[in-house]
Amino acid sequence: xxxxxxxxxxxxxxxxxxxxxxxxxxxxxxxxxxxxxxxxxxxxxxxxxxxxxxxxxxxxxxxxxxxxxxxxxxxxxxxxxxxxxxxxxxxxxxxxxxxxxxxxxxxxxxxxxxxxxxxxxxxxxxxxxxxxxxxxxxxxxxxxxxxxxxxxxxxxxxxxxxxxxxxxxxxxxxxxxxxxxxxxxxxxxxxxxxxxxxxxxxxxxxxxxxxxxxxxxxxxxxxxxxxxxxxxxxxxxxxxxxxxxxxxxxxxxxxxxxxxxxxxxxxxxxxxxxxxxxxxxxxxxxxxxxxxxxxxxxxxxxxxxxxxxxxxxxxxxxxxxxxxxxxxxxxxxxxxxxxxxxxxxxxxxxxxxxxxxxxxxxxxxxxxxxxxxxxxxxxxxxxxxxxxxxx
Amino acid sequence: xxxxxxxxxxxxxxxxxxxxxxxxxxxxxxxxxxxxxxxxxxxxxxxxxxxxxxxxxxxxxxxxxxxxxxxxxxxxxxxxxxxxxxxxxxxxxxxxxxxxxxxxxxxxxxxxxxxxxxxxxxxxxxxxxxxxxxxxxxxxxxxxxxxxxxxxxxxxxxxxxxxxxxxxxxxxxxxxxxxxxxxxxxxxxxxxxxxxxxxxxxxxxxxxxxxxxxxxxxxxxxxxxxxxxxxxxxxxxxxxxxxxxxxxxxxxxxxxxxxxxxxxxxxxxxxxxxxxxxxxxxxxxxxxxxxxxxxxxxxxxxxxxxxxxxxxxxxxxxxxxxxxxxxxxxxxxxxxxxxxxxxxxxxxxxxxxxxxxxxxxxxxxxxxxxxxxxxxxxxxxxxxxxxxxxx
Numbered sequence: 001x002x003x004x005x006x007x008x009x010x011x012x013x014x015x016x017x018x019x020x021x022x023x024x025x026x027x028x029x030x031x032x033x034x035x036x037x038x039x040x041x042x043x044x045x046x047x048x049x050x051x052x053x054x055x056x057x058x059x060x061x062x063x064x065x066x067x068x069x070x071x072x073x074x075x076x077x078x079x080x081x082x083x084x085x086x087x088x089x090x091x092x093x094x095x096x097x098x099x100x101x102x103x104x105x106x107x108x109x110x111x112x113x114x115x116x117x118x119x120x121x122x123x124x125x126x127x128x129x130x131x132x133x134x135x136x137x138x139x140x141x142x143x144x145x146x147x148x149x150x151x152x153x154x155x156x157x158x159x160x161x162x163x164x165x166x167x168x169x170x171x172x173x174x175x176x177x178x179x180x181x182x183x184x185x186x187x188x189x190x191x192x193x194x195x196x197x198x199x200x201x202x203x204x205x206x207x208x209x210x211x212x213x214x215x216x217x218x219x220x221x222x223x224x225x226x227x228x229x230x231x232x233x234x235x236x237x238x239x240x241x242x243x244x245x246x247x248x249x250x251x252x253x254x255x256x257x258x259x260x261x262x263x264x265x266x267x268x269x270x271x272x273x274x275x276x277x278x279x280x281x282x283x284x285x286x287x288x289x290x291x292x293x294x295x296x297x298x299x300x301x302x303x304x305x306x307x308x309x310x311x312x313x314x315x316x317x318x319x320x321x322x323x324x325x326x327x328x329x330x331x332x333x334x335x336x337x338x339x340x341x342x343x344x345x346x347x348x349x350x351x352x353x354x355x356x357x358x359x360x361x362x363x364x365x366x367x368x369x370x371x372x373x374x375x376x377x378x379x380x381x382x383x384x385x386x387x388x389x390x391x
Numbered sequence: 392x393x394x395x396x397x398x399x400x401x402x403x404x405x406x407x408x409x410x411x412x413x414x415x416x417x418x419x420x421x422x423x424x425x426x427x428x429x430x431x432x433x434x435x436x437x438x439x440x441x442x443x444x445x446x447x448x449x450x451x452x453x454x455x456x457x458x459x460x461x462x463x464x465x466x467x468x469x470x471x472x473x474x475x476x477x478x479x480x481x482x483x484x485x486x487x488x489x490x491x492x493x494x495x496x497x498x499x500x501x502x503x504x505x506x507x508x509x510x511x512x513x514x515x516x517x518x519x520x521x522x523x524x525x526x527x528x529x530x531x532x533x534x535x536x537x538x539x540x541x542x543x544x545x546x547x548x549x550x551x552x553x554x555x556x557x558x559x560x561x562x563x564x565x566x567x568x569x570x571x572x573x574x575x576x577x578x579x580x581x582x583x584x585x586x587x588x589x590x591x592x593x594x595x596x597x598x599x600x601x602x603x604x605x606x607x608x609x610x611x612x613x614x615x616x617x618x619x620x621x622x623x624x625x626x627x628x629x630x631x632x633x634x635x636x637x638x639x640x641x642x643x644x645x646x647x648x649x650x651x652x653x654x655x656x657x658x659x660x661x662x663x664x665x666x667x668x669x670x671x672x673x674x675x676x677x678x679x680x681x682x683x684x685x686x687x688x689x690x691x692x693x694x695x696x697x698x699x700x701x702x703x704x705x706x707x708x709x710x711x712x713x714x715x716x717x718x719x720x721x722x723x724x725x726x727x728x729x730x731x732x733x734x735x736x737x738x739x740x741x742x743x744x745x746x747x748x749x750x751x752x753x754x755x756x757x758x759x760x761x762x763x764x765x766x767x768x769x770x771x772x773x774x775x776x777x778x779x780x781x782x
Contacts, residue, residue: 227657231622258666265668266618269660275649276684277656283674293667 012058013141017134025267047380055134056390063110093143132159133166153187169381206314215312257307284370287363288316340373403449404532408525416658438771446525447781454501484534523550524557544578560772590770597705606703648698675761678754679707731764
């Protein structure tokens with residue numbers, strides 16, 4: 001599967017991997033070493049046409065150490081998480097090599113990994129998910145592993161929890177699992193993108209502001225100090241996971257949207273209930289909430305056109321269906337048309353919905369002030385193998 | 392007790408009543424008609440030297456209807472809540488008149504109630520608590536009722552829930568009660584102000600911004616839609632009430648402060664978990680949180696100098712002890728010395744703590760931008776009878 005260049009005896013393989021944005025949020029680990037979560041989560045994989053990490057993994061007897069660069073910057077790979085991924089992948093390759101002695105001994109060679117994101121790192125998108133998914137997928141390709149995406153998701157999870165959900169396309173759940181060794185804590189496909197291809201997303205990227213607390217540190221503070229968190233993890237999320245899977249199977253946008261908004265707010269509520277409190281949403285985020293509510297208030301049947309969700313930062317991700325593109329993205333284009341991001345093929349097609357919505361003047365001004373760019377995307381597929389190598 | 396003027400046959404009585412700011416928050420009713428809460432709450436009564444409602448109640452055979460003015464503006468008193476208070480007080484007076492026929496039949500006369508607040512209504516302070524406490528106390532004085540503050544608290548509660556806690560001084564709890572008729576849902580004194588007189592408060596009044604949702608509407612939306620609220624009401628608050636009463640009995644500021652901050656955050660977390668979400672804290676409020684955290688980080692023993700708490704609005708109330716006045720209020724004076732409020736006798740005495748705290752530049756700028764005035768006050772006593780009549 002991997003290409004080999006006899007000239008310099010380098011073997012290489014490349015992949016693209018997608019970003020995912022959860023609608024039932026991962027927050028809290030029951031095992032920090034293995035990245036085992038306190039509750040299940042569910043995400044939409046976003047299209048790699050718009051957001052992706054491109055990674056090439058190569059190995060050679062001539063390499064003298066493992067190394068990783070991201071956007072041309074050398075990265076530290078000595079951390080336990082990266083090391084866990086490399087160790088597990090090498091071990092699988094070593095098993096292959098044991099069973100078939102004709103295979104080249106790639107497991108004993110050093111690895112060179114080169115990654116590039118096609119989106120600004122400063123955008124505060126969950127780049128570690130796409131990053132670790134791409135790293136694991138690229139090395140699995142390099143090593144010609146027959147592991148399934150679910151098998152690989154167990155490995156990627158150890159690099160960054162939410163990375164396990166970026167190994168598949170469409171609508172992806174990460175089950176909590178019960179085992180202490182993490183063997184049953186993996187991602188699975190709820191439905192492929194083709195089941196419900198009309199899902200669209202607009203990401204409102206908030207102007208760079210120092211993040212309150214890293215999600216790695218923040219989630220464990222929440223586990224340790226919030227009086228509400230255990231109730232969320234044990235009672236609230238399990239019911240919502242079932243309801244969200246059903247909404248996806250039924251292509252029920254109303255249920256999907258209401259659950260998404262509730263779960264985002266519930267997650268941020270446990271952040272606020274942390275001691276000291278963690279604030280990821282700011283006044284710009286709140287303005288985005290109000291704008292989505294105003295858009296939904298236009299629905300003739302009292303249903304929803306759009307659903308907001310916020311990760312561990314102020315950016316709003318707004319999900320909607322293709323049929324409502326002008327009603328949702330069109331309102332934001334009318335408001336934020338001057339910002340970066342509308343010149344993409346998707347952006348150009350969106351019709352501006354003219355005229356501010358009643359009662360949203362304050363929220364509109366806040367958004368103009370606080371949003372620096374928009375990204376338009378949709379549900380997409382899982383990692384794509386490519387022959388386009390970065391080194 | 393009430394003064395009577397034979398010339399025009401008017402009987403009158405006046406009182407001052409205090410504001411209270413809860414440290415264990417009231418949010419949610421189990422009975423909206425009787426204002427019966429879903430959980431107990433606990434507050435500090437603030438000094439009437441700084442914040443108070445002054446109310447005169449008068450009655451006369453010549454009056455042709457009940458009326459109420461607040462700050463010279465006529466108020467609607469036809470609402471069920473005001474009517475419930477008037478009805479209960481009249482009924483108690485009628486009982487007195489039945490048992491002693493020599494008493495003037497004040498219960499059959501119309502009431503004229505005149506109220507004035509000595510603080511700006513726009514400040515968004517909980518003026519309804521002081522207002523209903525003053526109304527009930529003034530009429531009880533007028534009627535020469537022998538009812539205890541606890542008895543009166545049951546009546547004031549029906550006007551505005553938190554008003555029941557303004558009928559006493561010092562540290563006051565409002566017990567939830569179990570009875571359907573509300574007979575056991577009243578306020579009681581945890582400790583008088585004299586038990587722990589060193590408690591101080593600085594109120595950081597945020598620039599006027601339209602309130603998100605009224606607390607009356609907001610709390611019932613939370614009860615109806617939050618997945619976390621019942622857990623707060625049933626599990627979290629009962630434990631905190633006990634711990635807070637102990638902290639007050641022990642004059643343990645550390646415990647008082649930590650519980651206050653946790654409970655404020657917990658309450659706002661349930662607001663955020665409401666559908667649609669309710670946001671009372673804004674970026675200015677968050678900056679106040681960060682500033683209090685920075686002040687506390689200076690404590691040589693890792694304890695706390697100050698505790699923030701937020702009601703249903705963006706204003707921060709920061710509690711601290713007299714001995715730490717310069718460390719807490721002094722920091723805010725250094726930062727916000729240009730704002731209204733420092734020219735009071737309390738304010739003039741505060742020494743500016745020079746130099747911004749490390750890492751608080753952003754929070755400091757946000758506060759300068761978002762805070763319009765400060766109010767300096769302390770724990771205080773309960774309603775004070777006065778011969779100073781407003782009409």
